[in-house]
Amino acid sequence: MPNKIIGGDITNSLGIAKLDIGSRKKVIVTAGFMGFQNVSQTVDVSSSTFIDIKLPPQAKSIDEITVIAKSKEQLIRESPEAVSVIGAKELQGRAVTIESFLNRNTGIKIRQTGGLGSSSRIMIHGLEGNRVKVLVNGTPIDMFDGMFSIDDIPINTIDRIEVYKSIIPARFGVDGLGGAINIVTKEFDTDYFDLSYEIGSFNTHKVSNMFRKNLPEKGMLIGGGGFYNYSLNNYDFHVPKREHLKVEQDHAKFESYMLKGVVKFTKLWFDQISLELGYYNRFSQMQGVTDNIQHAHTKQQMYSIENKFEKEGFISRKLNFTMHNNFGHTCNNFIDTSAYRYDFEGNRWLSQSIYGETGDVPHNSNDKGVSLNSRINLDFLASRNHSINLNSAFSYSKRNPQDELANQYANYAISGYPNKLTSLISSLTWEAKFASKKIINMLSAKHFYINTKVEELGSHVQQNTSTVKQNTSNNIGFVEAIKWQFIPDFHLKASYQRAIRLPATNELFGDGVLIIPAANLKPEQSHNVNFGLLTDKSGVLCTKRLQFETGLFYMNIKDMIAFVEQYRVAGYANIEQVEIKGVEAELKLDINKHFYTYANITYQDARNILKYDPISNSPNPKYGLRMPNMPYLFSNFGLEYHNGELFNENWFIKLFWDGRFTEKYYYSWKLSSNQSRTIPSCFINDIGVSAELKKRFTISAECHNIHNSEEWNLYQTPLPGRSFHVKLRYTFLKSRDYQ
Template sequence: MNSFCYSTKNDNLMSLSGKVSYKNGSPVEMALVYIKKLNKSTYTDENGNFIFSDVPAGIYSVFIKTFETEGITIKVDLSKKSDHLSVVLKNDQGIALDDVMVVSKSKGKLIKEKGYAIDVVNTQEMAIQNLQSTELLNRTSGVKIRQSGGLGSHTHFNLNGLTGNSVRIFIDGIPIRNYGESFSLSSIPPAMIERIETYKGVLPAALSEDALGGGINIVLKKNIGTHLTASYSFGSFNTHQVNIDAGYRNPETNFNVDVSTFYNSTDNNYEVWGDNVYVIDPNTGKVEYVRAERFHDAYKSKGLKANIGYTSKNWADEITLGLMISDMDNDIQTGPTMDIVYGNRRSKLDSKMASLKYSKNDILFKGLSANTFTSFSHTNRMVIDTMSVMYNWLGDIIRDDEGNPINWQSNGGEAGDATLENNKEVNVANRTNISYQFHPQHKIGVHYFFNRFTRDVNDPLRPQSIQDLSDTRYLTKQIASVTYESNFLDEKLKANLFYKYYKQHVKLLDRIREDNEIKSLINENDIDFNGYGLALSYAVSPKITLLTSAEKAVRMPGDSELLGNTSGGIEPTYDLLPENSNNFNLGFLLGTYILNKHSFNLEANYFIRDISDLIIRGISNSISDTYGYENLGKVKSSGFDAELKYNYDNRFFVATNFSNFNARYNLRYDENGSKYGHYGDRLRNTPYLTSNTYIEYKFSKLFKENSKFSVNYNFGYTHEFFRNWESYASTGKAYIPTQAIHDFGASYTAPNNKITLSFNAKNITDEQVFDNWAMQKPGRSFYIKLTYRPIF
């Protein structure tokens, strides 16, 4: 039976919520709650709460079970009003698997069965560990996180060989750039996240964005019922992290309030060494290589996010007003490479965002559904660089033989002209999806995305006559798409066909230096493209599914690529072309197979990317240590990734994945007919072979009855890769060495389930870890975390 087919004649929608707990009062996490008549299921959250928000009026049997209990069935009457259940389960019964476990499917599983190549990271179990959200994502097959340093450093995402803005990042389906850099995967703790969805190559039209290599959608946790979770973490490099999440829900009126806040602080004073870490005697020119602490890399960020609204009303399934404020203060230790050291340069950022979300099924008549999300955000991004003295890696000011400080330039800063530049950025966005289920097996949808970005630049250190040569930068993007979904052969064959139309308008007035004279440049550009794609899945059996998807993908240049970003050392590049690619995926899902107490599943995906005008980061300027972006012509990439998961007795878990891709420069001749020397080379500065293995064992009753204790180990491997094109410089080629990282962790939860204490040791062998043009990342580090979750 399809989830959209109801036998009841009453079209009034009710809600069913509840809390599941054990006899000792502790909440039950990940308990299955299943309404057989509607073929609807969900799982309880970390506080034992669950909710169904769109249940037609009627009488139902609700089945509830966990791995540790036999399961119970409760009858509920939703004929006239919504209901809230309080369910108490025994916790002394053996494990019993029921057929209903196979019927129930997670959100990620349902998306996969539509044919998309997707990985889903559930963060509930990992939230109690001392892990960043970027670390969890980095363990996903086909994903490599590229960071330029420690906590708070700039982050790029490499997905099947494509990196940077080619991979789009979303928070609840909204582009992450609308939230501001201070509210990002580097700052959002896993405790605020329900799951992370990684789409490889083909992006569903409902997300309504231009993306070349896929996208990553961060689904924030939407806790149900009255709850409170607080955590504090302390560790190496004077790192402090605080997270508090609290909420209230009125079961009678379905009024919801949810508030989350976070605070991050670190000195990032980890040790660095190697070819780029040296001290030069200004008088003799002698070079001395040293091991040094990063001395100017402190980072602080904090944020508050609140959602207020209603669910399960006659006029709305959900209506939520969201408010978010965040800010960041970040010292800048180096430019895009480690060749130049800064001692005073830093950046500040603050962001405010208001949003309104509305969704309703059967809005005008049966089968017609709509949801819309509108946001307005304002961001101030300031760069502070007013002192021009030169520093070395020991944190000392470089002086001449008379003891006077050596300056980069007179009346300048460390990275160029002295600046207090403030970028005022405004983002207005709307995403609207309308769908119509006109037949139990067929559904059509229309999706629209609008984004208006403006940036005003003000620098009080520049003469007004120079500032007058710059004007507001405008970037307007519109994406419209149409989708058709269908299923055949008793839902064994599922098809998703889509068409996308992209339009972007850029307008700016900027200053340029020409013949030693500063002039004004007017730049205005319109781009429009068409894209289309298809995703198919076929269930050979209940436990074997074949998947394939293809898309003509387009990604238009972003605001930082076109307009630059002073705080990131990015120069503007106004003439960038859109990048486009023909993407293809072929894969399968196997499992879950269960044999006695053993269970396992296997997923694999093969991909091809045929790319034109790929936008990549250019080589850094050797003097200013800044960089711009450039189109790369043609690139062809192919490869595969696979992931195996094993579970024994719900105690011993192993998840291992392997990713390999072969991305080569595929343009043989330039416009003059000369052959490129790097034709056929692998993409420069791009890892191409990675692997990750996570192992965890859970002990029961190790210290006390009803207590929980677990230990875990993670191994991450990245094969060596060249910084530049491998054909150039036959000897002494600069490369990023092979990296094998070992992490260890342990967690203990008290019998009352209120307090969890966890410990993590990262990079325990103190491996020298590099990324992004040989930027060194932290070595060995230790962290301890306390999590408190009272029971209401």
């Protein structure tokens, strides 16, 4: 009777195992594996030293298994950084813009100047403009000469929106003080098709399309898409400072479109190599609010090339490599050549400056620019609990402003001067996990290098004269962030950043005529501190899921750059020091499987703390005053009903209500108790319904600002009133795993 050997060893990755049988002549070997039947085989060792055992599959019914895993959005929320995340499910099927959706988030306020396509400023924790960075897939959109708006991006193409508050992760390789918004678009490795059309009030039309085709046998994925946006923006408003006069906006037409194509390779040495080509075109009429502008408009074009390299196990199996490159060529045209000016009563008269409605000289500019951005990320997993990230972001931009018509009338290069900007931002981040990953710490150091050059041209009388001026700056910043999960589902956060915001070229060198150069301008610096509490727990107080987050924030900004006008001379200077204190809180509650509600509130108190005017060295009359033109108290709230079983399993119905409130605030310094120049408080309500059939067809209908309340922004700029929107969407995904 031969000896029986059960187990004895575990096979390697090729399914090979070695057994020590001693002096036995015959043995019975039994092999088994989960999901397969056990097989026993008698082996005559004297005639064979190698045997091949094949296991037949075993069909076995098991009880239902529930797998619980945290989503990508939840993992980001639980990171040590002060961050909020808007997921694709929240955006799905909505007939809204990205900016209007961001406006409902805690700590964020969008400052718009009109309807679709109008300029806007994003405020995070009281800081806005260049102090807040906006990125798409980690690439700053300001590299494209500021022409591209995030509202142009179709909401269907977005996977998630990450909002970093007072903290800018080192891995993005950008400067800034107030934080960053990173819009991450969807990526598919299978066949995908998405087509949507939206029609809305004020003659608004929005079309978007995206498709992907996977060719796995060739290791390729090809795709493309684009969008088209159009609106007349012909809404009614009361003329500022003339509230008795209500008019219809009749010169605010906006039109934009983009076309893109992408090819991705997956069977080369790199795990992934992608190439994307794009073309963007934009037209917008100048929107008059205090003056009735009738002819001035802008036209813009952009060509872009983007490519990406990814490799896991780069040189070492513990090292991952990513390189992301962007190149853009832009052309901006501003046309303002009207011989007449107009008012809102219908009067017309000859322009005092001969031509032009917006300034003292006519314009017919043809500004060209090129931009290059290259970002390299190296992630090294030193151990299970320690990783190191090295990031390097190189940026180069060149601008060549040209406006011969304006220069001719001014006798100077009033359109600006040719300039170049080169920057290199490098960072090193160490992430460590302790106490069974209950404590996560991130420490980053950042180095900022910037070099700017401008060629100052002479007047038309001295066309051959030119002077080159430059500015070079080196600065160090760092970030420390820690998170502690002190009990299950409860997380405490704390972070500190020494933030740097580098001066822009126009701030450094002005325009040589109306705005004087400020070549010695220093970078803005800020000490940002955040404390937060986050919980995400199921089954609390008979509810399905409860999410609660609250935070305290503090910022002390010095060398703040401001525009100064004095004795007919204007320019930029480091003349402000600001202190911001604030608190925010948000509650999201899945009451049951059909009802969801949310509410958030933000209070931010920004004060001027500069005691003496740095120019006159006299006491600063604005010391201790709240910063003007800045909302300090605002709140958002809403209720949603959703049901996938109302009719049958093929339909998913969603009804929702969203509300937002903003307390009134002063749009200029409150130097007197009799100051009455305020932007009034407003309470805006939106409602809507969405129906999805078989996860392919979606129809949505929404009404924004249902009470037609007057809403003002940015120095009493009127925003559109009540509007209606209907959106149709068709989606095809070969694998329905992604939602």
